[in-house]
Amino acid sequence: MTETRAEIRLPTQELRDDIPFFTRTLGMRMDMIYPADNPRIAVFSGHGLRLRIEKDAPEPPGTIRILSDAPDIFANGKRRLTAPNGTRIEIEELDPPLVLPQTIHSFVVRKLADGAPWIVGRAGMQYRDLIPDRLGGSIIASHIRIPDAGPVPDMVHYHKVGFQLIFCVSGWVDVLYEDQGGLRRIHAGDCFIQPPEIRHRVMEASENLQVIEIGVPAEHVTEVDHDMKLPSPHLRPEREWQGQKFVHNFGNDAPWAPHRLTGFIARDTTIAENTKNVAGVWVTKPDESAPQWATHDADILFTYVMSGTVTLEGAGREPHVLEQGDAFVIPPGMKTRLSAASRNLELLEVALPGDFITKETP
Incomplete structure (x- = not known):
C-alpha cells in the first residue's frame, strides 16, 4: 500500500524565527527539521495543511487562510x-x-435579442444572466442550458442560499435529492425548489435542456459533499431545511385561478406555502378581460417570458415589446401594465416575499 503526501513550500531567511510562530501562534505541529547542525528546512502540519518552510526557497511567501x-x-x-x-x-x-444584501431596486428589461453572452459555468452548463445588476447583490436569475443530451458531470453538492428555484422551460432533467427518494425528473413547466443546503446531484439531461434558476443572494457558496451518497435511503417529504420544504411541482396537474392582475389567470406552484412566504412562484397567462395599470409592494418581482409576446408599459417610459426568452424586474411602487398579450403567452413570475400587495388603478 502506497502513501502520498502533499506539501506547500514557503521561503524563509531565518528558520529559527519561524518555528515559534507556526507552532505557538498558529498551533501547528513541527514534524521534521534538518540538518541538525544548521537547520534550513522544517515541516509543519495542522488545520488540514502541511507546510515546508525552506531557507532561500524561490517562491514568494504567499497567504494562508485559516478557517475556525x-x-x-x-x-x-x-x-x-x-x-x-x-x-x-x-x-x-x-x-x-x-x-x-439589501435590495437596490431598479427597473430591468433583459432581451434575448440583445445577445448577452452564454458563459460556461459549473458542470459544463451554459449560463445567461437575466438581471445584470443583481439588484445590489440580492438576487441572481440565470437562464441555463445544456445543449447535448446525456449524463451531467456533477457531484453531490449543496448551496448556502436563502432561496433557490429551478424551473424547466424546455426538455427534461433528472436530479437526486437528499431524503426525497429516487430520481426526480422535471419537464417543461415543472419546477423544484432546493431548500437551503439540501444535498443533490444533477444526473442526466435531455437535448436542449433549458431552465431558469433563481438564487438569493446573488453570490452564494456551493460546497461539494464527498461523504453523502445519493439516492439516500429515506423518503421524508415533510422534512424542512431552515424552515423550507422541498417542492417538486408538476405543471400539468396544477389548477388555474384568477391572478393578482386583471387580465390574467395563474397557477400556483405551492412554493409560497412551502417556504413560509420566503418566495412565491406562479405561471400566468392572459384571459379575456382587459389588463389594468398596477403597482406592487414586493421587495423583488421578477418575470420571464416562456412563450408568446406581450407589451410591458411603464408610466413615463417607452413600452417594451417582449417575447420568448426576455425577462424583466418591476421595482416596488412602479406603475406598469402588461398589454397586447398573445394568446399563447405564458409568464414565469417570482416574488420575494411570496405574500405581497398589488394595487390596480384606472
Missing part, C-alpha cells in the same frame, strides 16, 4: 498576522452566517 469556528479565540483573536518569513495569515469564520 472560534476565530475570536484562535491566535489571541487576531484576524490578520504576518509570519517572520513574510507569509500573510488570514483568519476567518469556518461557517459564516448567510448575509442577504
Whole structure:
C-alpha cells in the first residue's frame, strides 16, 4: 500500500524565527527539521495543511487562510498576522452566517435579442444572466442550458442560499435529492425548489435542456459533499431545511385561478406555502378581460417570458415589446401594465416575499 503526501513550500531567511510562530501562534505541529547542525528546512502540519518552510526557497511567501469556528479565540483573536518569513495569515469564520444584501431596486428589461453572452459555468452548463445588476447583490436569475443530451458531470453538492428555484422551460432533467427518494425528473413547466443546503446531484439531461434558476443572494457558496451518497435511503417529504420544504411541482396537474392582475389567470406552484412566504412562484397567462395599470409592494418581482409576446408599459417610459426568452424586474411602487398579450403567452413570475400587495388603478 502506497502513501502520498502533499506539501506547500514557503521561503524563509531565518528558520529559527519561524518555528515559534507556526507552532505557538498558529498551533501547528513541527514534524521534521534538518540538518541538525544548521537547520534550513522544517515541516509543519495542522488545520488540514502541511507546510515546508525552506531557507532561500524561490517562491514568494504567499497567504494562508485559516478557517475556525472560534476565530475570536484562535491566535489571541487576531484576524490578520504576518509570519517572520513574510507569509500573510488570514483568519476567518469556518461557517459564516448567510448575509442577504439589501435590495437596490431598479427597473430591468433583459432581451434575448440583445445577445448577452452564454458563459460556461459549473458542470459544463451554459449560463445567461437575466438581471445584470443583481439588484445590489440580492438576487441572481440565470437562464441555463445544456445543449447535448446525456449524463451531467456533477457531484453531490449543496448551496448556502436563502432561496433557490429551478424551473424547466424546455426538455427534461433528472436530479437526486437528499431524503426525497429516487430520481426526480422535471419537464417543461415543472419546477423544484432546493431548500437551503439540501444535498443533490444533477444526473442526466435531455437535448436542449433549458431552465431558469433563481438564487438569493446573488453570490452564494456551493460546497461539494464527498461523504453523502445519493439516492439516500429515506423518503421524508415533510422534512424542512431552515424552515423550507422541498417542492417538486408538476405543471400539468396544477389548477388555474384568477391572478393578482386583471387580465390574467395563474397557477400556483405551492412554493409560497412551502417556504413560509420566503418566495412565491406562479405561471400566468392572459384571459379575456382587459389588463389594468398596477403597482406592487414586493421587495423583488421578477418575470420571464416562456412563450408568446406581450407589451410591458411603464408610466413615463417607452413600452417594451417582449417575447420568448426576455425577462424583466418591476421595482416596488412602479406603475406598469402588461398589454397586447398573445394568446399563447405564458409568464414565469417570482416574488420575494411570496405574500405581497398589488394595487390596480384606472
